[in-house]
Amino acid sequence: MTFLKRYLIPRLIQYFLVIFLGITAVFFIPRFLPNDPVVQTVAALQARGSSVDPATIDQMVADLTELYGLEGSLLQQYGAFWRRLLHADFGVSFFQFPAPVSELIAAALPWTLGLLFVTTVISWTGGNLIGGLAGYYNRKRWSRALDGVSMVIRPLPYYIFAFALLLMFAWAIKWFPTSGGIGIGRKVALNWPFIKDVLWHSFLPALSLTILGGAIWFQTMKLIVQNVNAEDFVQYAQLGGVKEDRIVSRYVIRNAMLPQITALALALGQIFSGALITEIVFSYPGLGGLLYNAIVNGDYNLILGITALSIIAITTAILVLDLLYPLFDPRVRYM
């Protein structure tokens, strides 16, 4: 009971409040800015050289106003916005008219989730394991070498690192395809050639996300382990003759792992943003690719939909990680 009152309920309130505020911001920011998306869209259409008579333009303005949910007072718009959101209705996409935004997102989502899940798991566990070992044996040469490499890779932004990989492995030495998620014309099917094709296409984006993410986990883990090393219980275990690899795995890394779970929860939003950027570089058919098309075509509804959905997804993932935390740390019982 105390668990509910002390922890779960405040945490849930915080969760809903973040979503509420995030989505409210997404709703209000565009409306407080001086630019009118309807006028902008019409202007963009005209700039492309399509000549239309004034009556059609008036009709278009009316249609777009409805499409963008800009009818009525601000409060009415806000209410309608939430009503539609709860039905997962983000309106109609502009650049792939008349496909609904929710359908486009649903088609792109599996690509992004797959890429994101696999790379986050690999980079987090890999980075922490290697970082833990490198922190424990921090005087060894391989540990210093890895540290040197991560010092160069870590500061690079997602775009530049992915772009560098693309230049190297897809243009200079043509080992991997430069873009796309599957070969042109290949049908979706659950057989080996299809899976092989997907893996081959997603190798570079996955590699880029894994290395960049791994470098960050590696460095923070190494630092934490170096601090844990100085703790009394480690020296006591060493003096007591506990085997070295047991000290590393059971005593040091296990203790140092815990703050990294919290760090993962905090970093999830950034990792997600990074995945979108990486997908843009590799023209991957996930949410990032969709976002790029939406930006280039000024598809306001689509961007709004992707943003709102991402806020909900990321905060939910963080909530789940937080609730799972006691499973990893026996000291936390929320009693």
Added chain:
Amino acid sequence: MKVFRDLFRDYRFAVSFCVLCALLIFACLSFFAPYDPTLWHVVPRDLRPSRAHLLGTDSNGQDIFWTASFAVRNSVIVALIAGVVSRIIAVLFGMIAGYKGGNTDRVLMFISDSLLVIPLFLIIVLMAMLVRASMNLVTLGLLLALFGWAWDARVIRSLILSLRTREFTETAILSGARTLPLVLNEYMPYAMPLVFSTLINNMAWAIGLEMTLAILGLTNVLIPTLGTMLYWAINYHAILLGRWWWVLTPVVLSVLLFVALYWMSVSVSEYLDPRTRVQRVGAE
């Protein structure tokens, strides 16, 4: 001066300091540029690097060497605006939250926590899309500043929390110091090193985000920055056409900038942390 000598004992600081100085000198060269960066077709297009054009020319008919020097300058200007303004926000939020405590603290930290967890890139894209028409170096810097303070506000808050329990706070309050002068005169000196080391980090973040936004065409692509240089190179399929000098110039320059800024921030923050300083400089 002694601080500087101690810092220079770290090879990372020495290297990053030299690289940053070189890049700044390169950026300052733009004041003596023979070409106007806003004009196109001032030189023959698509020339390979040669003595007349050190880094070649691009498909817009601009000299890449001089465009790049403008680009570094503008990118650093955007980063400085973003960094300094977001430092001001971070200091205000952190100090008020840390000093006031209670509900003020809870509300302010809730705001910064929310900013930390949501995928900011999308929100920034959304905003950039809407202010695209009036985008220049200043608005871009301010836009980035609006979102880049959350983590550092937390760091400053925890510093203030620990300073508040120190004796000198009591002494100051009992001797009648008002809140504002107390915070500014007594706490600020402690926060300054932190502000500086987070400034470097934040600048690197701002440059990276500026590049990403520019490549997506969300900034004013007529102003040369590291991002817009890459934007044009990609737009003209410079990779496909084998114009490596055009693609590599912004990539190499930005990698140098990122690595140098990061090394400097790591080195400075290690120096500020007394535990690691003793390891490196030795006890005094």
